[in-house]
Amino acid sequence: MVTYIIRRTLGALLILFVVSLATFLIFFGLPRLAGATPETFAARYVGKTADAQTQQMYAEKLGFYDPLYEQYGRWIGAVFTGTEYDYGTGVEQCEAPCFGYSFRTNQPVWEDLLDRLPVTGSLALGASIIWLLTGVAVGVLSALRRGSFFDRAAMTGALAGVSLPPYFTGLMFLYFFSYKMGVTAPGASYTPFADDPAEWAYNLILPWITLALLNAAAYARFTRAGMLDTMGEDFVRTARAKGLTEGVVVTKHGLRAALTPIITIFGMDVGLLLGGAILTESTFSLKGLGYFAIDAIGKQDFPQIMGVTMFAAFFVVVANLIVDLLYAVVDPRVRLS
Amino acid sequence: MRNKGRVLAATTAVFALAVTAACGTGDDTPKPTEVKPEFNAALTAVFNPSDKKGGTLKMAISSDWDSVDPGDTYYGLSWNLLRLYGRSLVMFKPAAGSASSELVPDLAESLGVPSDGGKTWTYKLRAGVKFEDGTPITSKDVKYAVMRSMDKEVLVNGYTYFNDFLDLEATYKGPFKDKAADTKAIETPDDQTIVFHLKQAFGGFDYFAMLPATVPVPAKADTGVKYKEHVVASGPYMFDKYEAGKGFTLKRNPNWDPATDPNRKALPDAYDVKIGLNADDIDNQLISGDLHVDIAGTGVQPAALPKVLQDPALKAYADNPAVARLWYTSINPKVAPLDNIECRKAVMYAMDRTSYQAAFGGEFAGGQIATSIMPPQIPGYAPTNVFPAGADNKGDVEKAKAALTACGKPDGFEVTMGFRAERPKEKATAEAFQQALAKVGIKVTIKGFPVGDYFSLYAGKPSYRNSPTTGLGLMTNGWGADWNDGYGFLSQIVDSRVIRDSGGSSNLSVMIPEVDQLIDQALAETDVKKREALWAQIDKRVMEEAVILPGVWSKALTLRGKGVTNVFVNEAFGQYDYLSMGVAQ
Numbered sequence: 001m002v003t004y005i006i007r008r009t010l011g012a013l014l015i016l017f018v019v020s021l022a023t024f025l026i027f028f029g030l031p032r033l034a035g036a037t038p039e040t041f042a043a044r045y046v047g048k049t050a051d052a053q054t055q056q057m058y059a060e061k062l063g064f065y066d067p068l069y070e071q072y073g074r075w076i077g078a079v080f081t082g083t084e085y086d087y088g089t090g091v092e093q094c095e096a097p098c099f100g101y102s103f104r105t106n107q108p109v110w111e112d113l114l115d116r117l118p119v120t121g122s123l124a125l126g127a128s129i130i131w132l133l134t135g136v137a138v139g140v141l142s143a144l145r146r147g148s149f150f151d152r153a154a155m156t157g158a159l160a161g162v163s164l165p166p167y168f169t170g171l172m173f174l175y176f177f178s179y180k181m182g183v184t185a186p187g188a189s190y191t192p193f194a195d196d197p198a199e200w201a202y203n204l205i206l207p208w209i210t211l212a213l214l215n216a217a218a219y220a221r222f223t224r225a226g227m228l229d230t231m232g233e234d235f236v237r238t239a240r241a242k243g244l245t246e247g248v249v250v251t252k253h254g255l256r257a258a259l260t261p262i263i264t265i266f267g268m269d270v271g272l273l274l275g276g277a278i279l280t281e282s283t284f285s286l287k288g289l290g291y292f293a294i295d296a297i298g299k300q301d302f303p304q305i306m307g308v309t310m311f312a313a314f315f316v317v318v319a320n321l322i323v324d325l326l327y328a329v330v331d332p333r334v335r336l337s
Numbered sequence: 338m339r340n341k342g343r344v345l346a347a348t349t350a351v352f353a354l355a356v357t358a359a360c361g362t363g364d365d366t367p368k369p370t371e372v373k374p375e376f377n378a379a380l381t382a383v384f385n386p387s388d389k390k391g392g393t394l395k396m397a398i399s400s401d402w403d404s405v406d407p408g409d410t411y412y413g414l415s416w417n418l419l420r421l422y423g424r425s426l427v428m429f430k431p432a433a434g435s436a437s438s439e440l441v442p443d444l445a446e447s448l449g450v451p452s453d454g455g456k457t458w459t460y461k462l463r464a465g466v467k468f469e470d471g472t473p474i475t476s477k478d479v480k481y482a483v484m485r486s487m488d489k490e491v492l493v494n495g496y497t498y499f500n501d502f503l504d505l506e507a508t509y510k511g512p513f514k515d516k517a518a519d520t521k522a523i524e525t526p527d528d529q530t531i532v533f534h535l536k537q538a539f540g541g542f543d544y545f546a547m548l549p550a551t552v553p554v555p556a557k558a559d560t561g562v563k564y565k566e567h568v569v570a571s572g573p574y575m576f577d578k579y580e581a582g583k584g585f586t587l588k589r590n591p592n593w594d595p596a597t598d599p600n601r602k603a604l605p606d607a608y609d610v611k612i613g614l615n616a617d618d619i620d621n622q623l624i625s626g627d628l629h630v631d632i633a634g635t636g637v638q639p640a641a642l643p644k645v646l647q648d649p650a651l652k653a654y655a656d657n658p659a660v661a662r663l664w665y666t667s668i669n670p671k672v673a674p675l676d677n678i679e680c681r682k683a684v685m686y687a688m689d690r691t692s693y694q695a696a697f698g699g700e701f702a703g704g705q706i707a708t709s710i711m712p713p714q715i716p717g718y719a720p721t722n723v724f725p726a727g728a729d730n731k732g733d734v735e736k737a738k739a740a741l742t743a744c745g746k747p748d749g750f751e752v753t754m755g756f757r758a759e760r761p762k763e764k765a766t767a768e769a770f771q772q773a774l775a776k777v778g779i780k781v782t783i784k785g786f787p788v789g790d791y792f793s794l795y796a797g798k799p800s801y802r803n804s805p806t807t808g809l810g811l812m813t814n815g816w817g818a819d820w821n822d823g824y825g826f827l828s829q830i831v832d833s834r835v836i837r838d839s840g841g842s843s844n845l846s847v848m849i850p851e852v853d854q855l856i857d858q859a860l861a862e863t864d865v866k867k868r869e870a871l872w873a874q875i876d877k878r879v880m881e882e883a884v885i886l887p888g889v890w891s892k893a894l895t896l897r898g899k900g901v902t903n904v905f906v907n908e909a910f911g912q913y914d915y916l917s918m919g920v921a922q
Contacts, residue, residue, distance in 0.1 A: 035794060039839070043793045046493040052839040054489050088491035089513050089561025105581050106562045171617055179625035186627045187618035188397070188611050285614040287583050295582070295613065298400070300789050 008324060012317040019313040020306070024072050027302050038064035044300050045103045061086070062103070075100060075306065099310060100303030109307035112292065119190055120288035123211065123280065124273040126204055130212035131219055132266060138216070139223020140255060146228065154220060161217025170210040170283035177206060188285035207284045211277055215269060219262065226258030233257070259330055264323050271319025275312020374653040379897055379904045379913065381434040385921070387604070387902035392920030394605040394901070398632040399616040401582050403494040406565040407549035408486035411494050413817065414632050416549055417910040421587060421608065422570040423552035424598070426460050426479065426531075427543050429820075429909035431600055431917050437907040438716060438821050440543050443600060444479070444553070444571070448543050455538035455863045456504075460546060462529045467592040468555060469570040475528035478553035481512065483523060486550035488513045491561050496819065498545050504534045513561055540863035544820050573603035584611040604903065604919030617641070620896065624651060629898030629920070634912030636893030642702055645894060654897050657701055660911030661712045661826060662817035662891035664697055664704070666754075666766070667796075667845035668884050672808040675752065679744035681883035684811070685724035687737035689773040693888040696765035701894045703762075706730055707887035711876045714908050715818065715826050717869025723880040737777045749778020752810035755796045758785030763813040766888065770811060781811065798840035812845050817891075821909055823859065823872025831879050832856050846884040 031041070042059035043050065050058075063071055077083070082096035087106050094101055099109040138158070142151040177184040189203040230236060231254045239253045240246075276290025285291075289308055296304035378384040402412040407423045410416070420428065428443040430436055442448055444466060449458040466474045486492055487500045488511040503522040512518050524532040533542065545551075558569045566579055573595075574587040587608040595603065610632065614622075620641035622628035637645055637655075645651045674680045690706045697703030708722035727733040741747055754770055756763040767783040774781050786795045795801050796812040818826035829835055833848040852875055859871035879885060895913065897904050900921045907914035 036790070040790065040793050043841070044789060046489070050489060050493060050841075052837065054493070055839075057490055087562055088488075089559075089563070107581060171615075171621070174618060175621055179621050179627065186622055186625075188614045283615055283618070285611075285618060287613060291613060295401070 005325070008321050012321055015317050016310065016313055020076065020310055021072065023306055023309045024075065025068075027305060028071060029068055032068075041302075044302075099307035102301050102304050104299060104301050104304075109303050112304065113289065113307055113311050116287060116289045116292045117274075118192060119286050120274060120276055120281070120290065122190075122193060122200065122204055123207055123277055123286060123288060124270055126201070126208035127211035127215070127277075127280075128266070128270050128273065130208055131214075131216035134212065135216040135219025136223045136255075136259075136262065138220040140227055140250070142220065142224040143227030143231065144250065151224075155224070158217035158220045161213045162221075164213070166210050166214060166277075166279040167283045169213055170207070170280060173206045173210055174284070187283075190286055207280050207286060210283070211273075211280045219265075222262055222265065223258060226261055227254055230254045230257040256330060260327060263326055263330055267319040267323030267326075268316065271316035272312070274315035274319075276308065374897070376652050377656050378653075379433070379656045380658060380906050382905065383433050383917075384897065384904040385902045387919055387921070388602065389902065389919060389922045390604050390606065391922050392605050393607040393609050394630065394918055394920055395609050395611075395628050395898075396630040396632050396915075397584075397611040397614045397619050397622070397628055399614055399619060400633070401612050404565045405568055405576075405579070405585070406492065406562075407552035407568065408482055408554065409492035409494045409562070409565065410549060411496060413910050414634055414912060417634075417907065417912055417915050418610075418632060419549055419552070420572060420601075420916045421574045422568060422572045422576065422590070423549060424466070424571045425549055425551040426462075426546040427551075428547055428600060429907065431907060431914050433905035433907075435714075435908060437909045437914070438714070440547060441600065443598075444474070444551070445546070449533075449546055451540075451542070451863060453538075455540050455542070455861060456535045458533045458535070458542045458546070460531050462531070463597045464529070465594055465597045466571065467594070468553070469575040469590045469592055471592045472555065473528075474553045474571055476525040476531040477528070478555055479531050479551055480523045480525050481556045481559070482552055482554040483550050484512050484518070484520065485554060485559060485561075487511055495550060496548070498548065499550060502535050502537070502539055502542075502545070504536045512556070512559075538861040538863070540861065540865070540868055541822055541824055544822055544825060547820065573598070573601050574608060577607070582612060584609070584613075586610070600916075602903065602917055602919070604917075623896040623898050624654075626899035629901045630913060630915065630918065631896070632915070634893065634895060634910070636702055636895050639698070639702075642698070642894060645896065646701065651896075654899070656895050656897065656906060656913075657892055658895060658906040658908075658911050659705065659712065659714060660817065660891040660893060661714055661821050662815065662911070663707055663710060663712060664693075664762075664766075664813075664815045664888040664891060665707070665710070666770070666886040666888060667812045667814045667847075668886060669802055669808070669810050669812065669846050670848070670882075670884055671799075671803040672752070672810045673805075674744060674746055674750050675810045677744045678883055679740045680746060680750065682724065683737045683740035683744060683746075683777060684774065684779065685883050685886055686726065686733045686740060687774050687777045687779065688726060688770065688886055689732045690726045690730040690888070692731075692769035692773060693766060696769050697762050697889050697891075701892065704889035704892040707890045709876050709880050710831070710885055710887055711823065711826055711872065712818070712890045714911075715821050715823060715872070716865075717823055717872045719873040719877070721873075721877050721880065723877065724883065732773050732776065734776055741777060741779075749774075749780065751780045751782065753782045753784055753808065754811035754813070755784050755786055755791070755802070755809040756813040757788040757791050759788045760813075766813050767811075784809070792843065793840045796845055797842055799836065799838055801840075802845065811886075814843065814845060816843060823869060823875070824856075827872060827875055828856060830885075831875060847879055847882070849879065849882055849884075852878055 038059035039055040041064045042055045045058050046054050059065055078098040080096055082098045083094050085092050085094055085101040094108040101108050138154050142154045145151050174187055178186045184206050185203040191199040191203055193200045236253050239249045276293050278290035278294050281288045281290035293308045372385050402415050404410045407419050424444040426445040427440050430439045430441045444462055445460040446463050449460050451458055462476055468474055483499055486495050491513045505520055505522045509520050510518055522534050553571050555569055570590045573590055573593040575590040577586040577588040579585040616638050617640050619631050620637045645655050668675055668681050668684055670676050694703050694706050711718050754767050756767045771781040796809055801807055802809045816830050830844050831847045831852055833853055835844050836842045855871055855875045859868050862868040902919040902921050903917050905914055
């Protein structure tokens, strides 16, 4: 078990390293092939009226004249040891883990990421609970009542849920519930949980439902398919033969086995979500990591893009690790070695 | 069954939570009454006039702008908004209609007094003006503000007008590099007087004195790029809370004295500015009354446009202001066969101007079909149409063919057109060119470029756009005036001396020595009427050279928020005047 965890952790670190290298090359290496010069990189950090001299000064200051491997080495080094940035009228200490410094906002990227994390975390938490519970519940009921009106209605609803993108359902929800009926909060409403838990939930209920709708539909279909498979397996027949009640057969034997793939997907989804739910955050104007990412890309703020990419990759990798460890707990057939 | 019940119970609980939360507190406060709304009611007059104070004006924008630091901002919306917390020497009159193009003194007692043939400009500050902490504002604070704003290595976002025109010493480095830095280009003989010395005469210096760089900054509070985190107010409002990229709130500045300020009503008690709202949601919130102002001022999104135009109740809350911005296409005289003026004329005649207008969103959201470079709201504008595109504006095929024959290309030619790939309106423009010019045999190949590199690497870089292999004959372009004046509008797009080999200039095609001379002549002219006539002359002369094909003079369909008083469009910004609005009580 310990060996397994160490092996997987090392694997996760390797993946993060590869992601960081690939991201760096995409944003700093590929443009050079297209003709970008250190000055054109620097042009993104200076104003519209900057002359060639100012561009050169910034290119020098930001290290764009250095070889790519040196630039990458500096970036990865700062993650572990921290560094300092001269912003023109002072020096800002960027403590480890330093994920770069945005010369557009004059903030260390790490501080920005930590600032945005509670918003995305709140969104992911509420939405994932809703979609997991409703998705699995509907999936189980559909499987147990296969072919019934409920099954057909639920699966049609699930198809609709999967098909409708959050920027459509979100805007519709806002239009009807917030602006027509006035029963939910308008866009851009967010209150930290610590300030007022009730207000926190009130403000987030529409984003939660919007995001959950998409995933609950998919989970219902996955659960239904999984349940139909497992309920036909030999060990379920054995359980029934032992005289167990149908409830115990369904939950302790059928559902437990059917949940294994659901947990895998759930882990991946939550990991991805913690990296930012771009569409939902943009629709509801929530200043989470997804909005941060899209804003950074739009403004070509490379340090921010690098930072948020690594942050998102970290969550996906960690979520996968946790899922792998949970397999052994959920499914008795799995042994970690 | 017991377990199945649990699953059902859990499901029910989640929906119960949703429903309970959904039935939370709605705002049942009755909406205040206001005068009957009408379309364009705020265009040339004050809509819902009121002097009642109080309330919070709620503003939002979908995308952040450069900075709230008056010395580091180059966005019109920002110049409009910052008048709430900053006072420059001179300002555009906060008045409806064309009166807003008039410059009036703000921090200064009067407009600038020129001497030395327009090379020296003197301003006297009003007595009794104070910063938010009660410290008296002196001419030295204005001088310091201008000095800091000129350091483009630190405050990168602003303009370079002061750098270019002030008679600075060669050794001058600015206060960020040398705290003791001083210059004789700006003198402050006493606490109330400030004198600017220029390298060359400039008759329109009052426009420079209007720039936010003259908003006073106390040197001891200056933190360079981080000053935006706490700008020290000189206007009626001061920052209460500032969150980078998210928004800020403004509250009343107790040390602002209305007796020193004839231009500001300061009606709301506070301002709540949210940054980064979904653009479609902003429109919905304006319609529902949850929001008062979209600060961007660029109009409703395509999703809301038909809804607003077709619903009379919604249209009554809309205005269609003109913005001093031209969307146009540069015709490159350095690429064959467009180096022949007759071939350029063929393009000018053949282009369907209505399709250009349609590409930008039509009459309301796009704008008016342009017949020259200077928009009509620029003082001195003289109507001219050197290359009329037929009676219906759909292109004059006969004249285009005649020009092609004169050019020696009676069957047409091939040309490449560049546009910014991320801008659907520019792509639609390029496609409109393809269709219109095909009628006379001109084959247009369109090519999209990343918006971030368009001016620095491709269209803006002479070695690329003029290259025999990669040459761009036609390039979509656009320009908004820094202020409504011929110099503010024309200097960066028709003066050949702004073109740089390293790229980056917006002037992609105008290289006319006569025009450069006329610009110098206009700069030195202190007689306003004569100066304005020169700008009109430049406009016509550039048009005659057929190097710019004007598309549309921009317009926007904007919404007035419900419950807002004292609303009018300030022509200087082409937006609602954010300084004058109030909240209905």
